[in-house]
Amino acid sequence: MAEANIAADIAYVATAGAAGLALAVTTWAARLHKGIKRREQEVEHQASHALVQSAACAGALNAFDDLRMALSPEGTVRAIYGPHEPLLQLVEQTSSDASRSSTEAINQAGTQLAERLKRLHPERMAALLEQGEGFETVIESGDGSWAVEGRALGGGAWVRLSRITHAVGLEAGPGVLAEQSPAPTWVVDGTGKLVWANSAWLHETRAESLQAARENGIGFDRGADAIISETLRLNSPQEGFRWTSSDGRRRAWKILAQPLIGGRGAVIAFAIDMTEAEETRDTLRRHVEAHDETLNHLADAVAIFGPAKRLAFHNTAFQQLFSIDAAWLDERPTHGELLDRLRQRRLLPEVVDYAQWKASELDFYGAAQVSPDDTWRLPDGRTLRVVRQPHPLGGILLIFSDITDELNLRSRYNAQIQVQTATLDKLSDAVAVFGSDSRLRLRNGAFEAFWNLSKDRLDVAQDFDDVAQLCRSLLPDNALWMGLKARVADPDPESRVPVSGEGRTQDGRHVVWKTRPLPDGATLVAFSDETARRALEQALAEKEAALAESQALKREFVGSVSYELRTPLTTIVGYSELLEAMGDLPDRSRQHAGAIRVAASHLARSIDDVLDMAQIDAGEMELNLNDVHLRSLLGTLSENIRPKIEGRGASLNLSLPDTLPVLRADERRIGQAVEHLLENACRAVSDGGAVDLAVMAAGDEVHIRVSDTGRGIPFHLQAHVFDRFVRRERGGPGVALALVKAFVELHGGSAEIESAPGKGASFILKLPTKANSASATPELILE
Numbered sequence: 001m002a003e004a005n006i007a008a009d010i011a012y013v014a015t016a017g018a019a020g021l022a023l024a025v026t027t028w029a030a031r032l033h034k035g036i037k038r039r040e041q042e043v044e045h046q047a048s049h050a051l052v053q054s055a056a057c058a059g060a061l062n063a064f065d066d067l068r069m070a071l072s073p074e075g076t077v078r079a080i081y082g083p084h085e086p087l088l089q090l091v092e093q094t095s096s097d098a099s100r101s102s103t104e105a106i107n108q109a110g111t112q113l114a115e116r117l118k119r120l121h122p123e124r125m126a127a128l129l130e131q132g133e134g135f136e137t138v139i140e141s142g143d144g145s146w147a148v149e150g151r152a153l154g155g156g157a158w159v160r161l162s163r164i165t166h167a168v169g170l171e172a173g174p175g176v177l178a179e180q181s182p183a184p185t186w187v188v189d190g191t192g193k194l195v196w197a198n199s200a201w202l203h204e205t206r207a208e209s210l211q212a213a214r215e216n217g218i219g220f221d222r223g224a225d226a227i228i229s230e231t232l233r234l235n236s237p238q239e240g241f242r243w244t245s246s247d248g249r250r251r252a253w254k255i256l257a258q259p260l261i262g263g264r265g266a267v268i269a270f271a272i273d274m275t276e277a278e279e280t281r282d283t284l285r286r287h288v289e290a291h292d293e294t295l296n297h298l299a300d301a302v303a304i305f306g307p308a309k310r311l312a313f314h315n316t317a318f319q320q321l322f323s324i325d326a327a328w329l330d331e332r333p334t335h336g337e338l339l340d341r342l343r344q345r346r347l348l349p350e351v352v353d354y355a356q357w358k359a360s361e362l363d364f365y366g367a368a369q370v371s372p373d374d375t376w377r378l379p380d381g382r383t384l385r386v387v388r389q390p391h392p393l394g395g396i397l398l399i400f401s402d403i404t405d406e407l408n409l410r411s412r413y414n415a416q417i418q419v420q421t422a423t424l425d426k427l428s429d430a431v432a433v434f435g436s437d438s439r440l441r442l443r444n445g446a447f448e449a450f451w452n453l454s455k456d457r458l459d460v461a462q463d464f465d466d467v468a469q470l471c472r473s474l475l476p477d478n479a480l481w482m483g484l485k486a487r488v489a490d491p492d493p494e495s496r497v498p499v500s501g502e503g504r505t506q507d508g509r510h511v512v513w514k515t516r517p518l519p520d521g522a523t524l525v526a527f528s529d530e531t532a533r534r535a536l537e538q539a540l541a542e543k544e545a546a547l548a549e550s551q552a553l554k555r556e557f558v559g560s561v562s563y564e565l566r567t568p569l570t571t572i573v574g575y576s577e578l579l580e581a582m583g584d585l586p587d588r589s590r591q592h593a594g595a596i597r598v599a600a601s602h603l604a605r606s607i608d609d610v611l612d613m614a615q616i617d618a619g620e621m622e623l624n625l626n627d628v629h630l631r632s633l634l635g636t637l638s639e640n641i642r643p644k645i646e647g648r649g650a651s652l653n654l655s656l657p658d659t660l661p662v663l664r665a666d667e668r669r670i671g672q673a674v675e676h677l678l679e680n681a682c683r684a685v686s687d688g689g690a691v692d693l694a695v696m697a698a699g700d701e702v703h704i705r706v707s708d709t710g711r712g713i714p715f716h717l718q719a720h721v722f723d724r725f726v727r728r729e730r731g732g733p734g735v736a737l738a739l740v741k742a743f744v745e746l747h748g749g750s751a752e753i754e755s756a757p758g759k760g761a762s763f764i765l766k767l768p769t770k771a772n773s774a775s776a777t778p779e780l781i782l783e
Helices: 002-063 084-091 102-120 122-131 167-172 175-179 199-205 210-216 222-234 275-296 316-322 326-330 335-344 354-366 404-426 445-451 455-460 464-471 478-489 531-581 587-617 630-647 667-684 736-746
Strands: 067-071 077-081 135-141 144-153 156-163 185-188 194-197 238-246 249-259 267-273 301-305 311-314 374-377 383-390 396-402 430-434 440-443 499-504 510-517 523-529 626-628 651-655 663-665 690-698 701-708 750-755 761-768
Touching (some): 067 084, 077 102, 084 102, 084 156, 102 156, 122 135, 194 210, 199 210, 222 238, 222 249, 249 275, 301 316, 430 445, 445 455, 445 523, 464 478, 478 510, 478 523, 626 667, 630 651, 630 701, 663 667, 667 701, 736 761
Antiparallel strands (some): 067 077, 067 156, 135 144, 144 156, 185 267, 301 311, 374 383, 383 396, 430 440, 499 510, 510 523, 701 761
């Protein structure tokens, strides 16, 4: 019973649950049906609106000439929007193609257009389909140009084609800004044809109007056209530089080409006048070249390092100073690399810490002011002066000067100054050197002693006026000091001449002063004490007067004695000849009379020689010039002396050429000279000896040689053979040989001797063919 109740309850509950479930399902189904109905109505409304919008878009596209094609990633045409007639014109289909169904013809035209674009612009189409890169270009058709734009969207590609009209140019260059711009500005379409240009462009191209420029195909410049073509090809801004000729003048232009945004392949170009800038740049370049050329001609080495511490410039002297390879310098090494290279070649100063020294050298780049000059003493003995200056453009300027010679010169100069000072100190004269500014530059110790001044007083009184004031106490001659000041301080060349004078000091000294201008503008003033010298000169003058008086007395005495001796000698000679002529005179007495005659004649000749010598000493002898035939003269003289030579057991040999020049000389004096030589040779020879008389012509001279085979003359006496009144071993005292030399020298000739002890002697007379002497009597020359 209980189990039955339980089963009844379960059945009741199950029935009630089933009924509730059925009610719930019914309610849900009603609600779902209502929602679906509402959704269907919304979808229908949206679809209706979409159809309306699609129709509106299609109408809008058909209302214009724009075409749009949807392309797959493979490049096939998915859809075509826009009017169909322009599409058929773009591909230029034939009438048979147009007879096909409209849809088939449009699809075929779209495929052909896509293939044409791939053929004309393969790179741009590939970039669009593969990488989604947009592009703009232009294609041509029979009825005009079409702008092509490629864009990527939603995993596909879209191509838009629109007809190009001149409105693009008008939109690219509207307004006052472009028209009034002084820079030529113009717009070209995707085919490179001129669309628009401003007035400046028309003026530069000499075009009358924009239409005329289009019709005549006028362009700004072929180079500018090439830049625009490159812009069209790459669809990116391009620029270039061109030179043109206008009105006989070259013009420089910077060409800028820029694709127009939304210009459907059009390009706007600007020509900016760079003539003045280029001329300025060219002037600057020439100035820099001239500056570099000037630096290259400098003897000092110059190196310029830029802000990056690299070598920017060096002159030829720099390369030669350090003997560095020019090619390596052209590689623009850094300052540190240059120092390392110089250190490797031992062309830097020897330092203990090279790294620290190098760092200090490179620290000069941060200096704002000119650094003090430095001195480098190189291991090869050279000394360089280094000047470092900040460069106006950044970096540093280095100047290297080889001052080795300058230092050596300075050292020699200082040594010379020291020697000069020491030399002046050794002089007995008081010497002072004043500069062109009248300052006392140099003085010696004698100057201080001469004026009795201390060194301290002269050190204080450096000006000429101060020195003159100190010296006036001993020499109070104002005119003297004023004249000296004019020579010292006046730069006039007429005043800078050597002058001298003399005066007497207060202490009785006789002073002589003189000035000498020096090359550097200084003036040397010297004072000397001539007191002792003047006394000596006076004594010498007195001695000279006494000597002249004694000479006059001597000449008078010689003349008187000679005259007094000649008169009795004449009597002695006359009576001796008379005695020799007496027939009854014994032979022994006749020999005595002959000896008396010979001795008297010899004494008379000696007196004549003394008189001739005195006349020569007095400068009173004159030569009577005439034509002298040596062959005749010497023949006569040799015959006169021959008996005496042969009487001594010797022989006389003559050597007289047949052709001898005629002498213009005093025949008597030449005969005397040769006769004295023959007699001297006669006395020198002995039994078996020989005397030679020879003559020879030698250019403008005639040489007469008298030789003997006697004892010769000792070497120590040969220098005095022609001296007068000197005792000789041969011939005794006399003036014969001295007179020979005097006669020959009066004719402008000379006398020489050649001798050796035991080998005889030779006397040579060298006579000019024409006597050249002030003692000759003037002759009248007839031409």
